[in-house]
Amino acid sequence: MRRKVKKIGNSLGIIVPRDIAGMMEISDGSEVDLKLVGRSLVAEPTDEDIPDPTFRRALATVLRRRASDFEYLAAFDAGRSG
Numbered sequence: 001m002r003r004k005v006k007k008i009g010n011s012l013g014i015i016v017p018r019d020i021a022g023m024m025e026i027s028d029g030s031e032v033d034l035k036l037v038g039r040s041l042v043a044e045p046t047d048e049d050i051p052d053p054t055f056r057r058a059l060a061t062v063l064r065r066r067a068s069d070f071e072y073l074a075a076f077d078a079g080r081s082g
Contacts, residue, residue: 016043037063038071 001020005012016026024045026032031046042063063070 035063038067038074040071040074 001017003014003017005014007013016024021027024032024043026045032043033046035042035044
C-alpha cells in the first residue's frame with residue numbers, strides 16, 4: 001500500500017488507513033513505538049502488557065541483527081525484489 005507523506009506543522013505524517021488501524025488495534029490518541037529498520041519505518045502499538053525489559057532488549061537485538069532480512073522482506077513486499 002502506498003501513501004503520501006503530508007506536512008503537519010514542522011513534522012511529516014502518514015495517514016493510517018482505517019482497516020490497518022483496526023488490525024493494529026489502534027485508534028485516535030493511541031501511542032505507537034517508531035523504529036527505523038534500514039530505511040523502513042516500523043510502527044508498533046505500545047504494549048503495556050509486555051513490560052518485561054528483558055523481552056524488549058531481546059526483540060531489539062533480533063531487529064538489529066536481522067535488519068538486512070527485514071529490509072529484504074520489506075523490498076519483496078513492495079515488489080522491489082526479484
